[in-house]
Amino acid sequence: AQRVTQPEKLLSVFKGAPVELKCNYSYSGSPELFWYVQYSRQRLQLLLRHISRESIKGFTADLNKGETSFHLKKPFAQEEDSAMYYCAFLSGSARQLTFGSGTQLTVLP
Amino acid sequence: NAGVTQTPKFQVLKTGQSMTLQCAQDMNHEYMSWYRQDPGMGLRLIHYSVGAGITDQGEVPNGYNVSRSTTEDFPLRLLSAAPSQTSVYFCASSPSGTRGEKLFFGSGTQLSVL
Numbered sequence: 001a002q003r004v005t006q007p008e009k010l011l012s013v014f015k016g017a018p019v020e021l022k023c024n025y026s027y028s029g030s031p032e033l034f035w036y037v038q039y040s041r042q043r044l045q046l047l048l049r050h051i052s053r054e055s056i057k058g059f060t061a062d063l064n065k066g067e068t069s070f071h072l073k074k075p076f077a078q079e080e081d082s083a084m085y086y087c088a089f090l091s092g093s094a095r096q097l098t099f100g101s102g103t104q105l106t107v108l109p
Numbered sequence: 110n111a112g113v114t115q116t117p118k119f120q121v122l123k124t125g126q127s128m129t130l131q132c133a134q135d136m137n138h139e140y141m142s143w144y145r146q147d148p149g150m151g152l153r154l155i156h157y158s159v160g161a162g163i164t165d166q167g168e169v170p171n172g173y174n175v176s177r178s179t180t181e182d183f184p185l186r187l188l189s190a191a192p193s194q195t196s197v198y199f200c201a202s203s204p205s206g207t208r209g210e211k212l213f214f215g216s217g218t219q220l221s222v223l
Binding site: 006009032034036043044045046049086090095096097098099100101102 | 142144149150151152153154157167168199201210211212213214215216217
């Protein structure tokens with residue numbers, strides 16, 4: 001079945017340290033992958049999409065077809081990065097967004 | 110411009126009761142969807158709609174009904190609530206032509222079924 005897997009439910013790093021949130025996908029064909037983020041007391045929102053190859057709030061994510069991964073990275077974590085992060089992909093004829101199980105990131109002072 | 114508005118924010122039901130979770134958006138988005146969020150399981154799609162009068166099932170549709178009589182509203186009905194439906198429910202919409210690429214989410218409804 002087509003899915004995304006986020007192996008870490010919880011991840012803690014210290015402020016200023018690099019952070020990598022893992023996402024692996026199982027998909028036949030060319031996937032369209034996204035990262036969504038939910039900050040405390042805020043709505044879930046789009047962080048970035050792989051086709052844009054953009055950097056948002058210092059985060060980047062590169063699609064690695066060889067490793068079937070789409071890991072989210074930031075070289076220097078900030079306390080305000082603490083949030084729940086979801087990897088997601090588009091699927092189906094109606095192009096529904098399917099989410100992974102999420103990783104709760106905590107950046108410690 | 111309120112975006113996606115969900116009501117109520119909190120609800121407690123007894124097993125067997127029915128209720129409707131309301132969702133409205135004022136952005137003229139064609140695509141709307143309902144997700145439930147459960148610990149360790151992420152968000153799972155319940156139902157979605159690609160436009161007024163058109164709805165379809167997602168990954169976990171059992172026990173839920175939807176309708177889309179207008180572009181703005183997409184209510185979710187629980188027919189006979191069960192404890193397994195205790196969850197946080199999110200409504201989302203996206204601009205025409207994008208479907209799930211950029212979802213705008215509501216603030217959620219926390220539902221407890223006793």
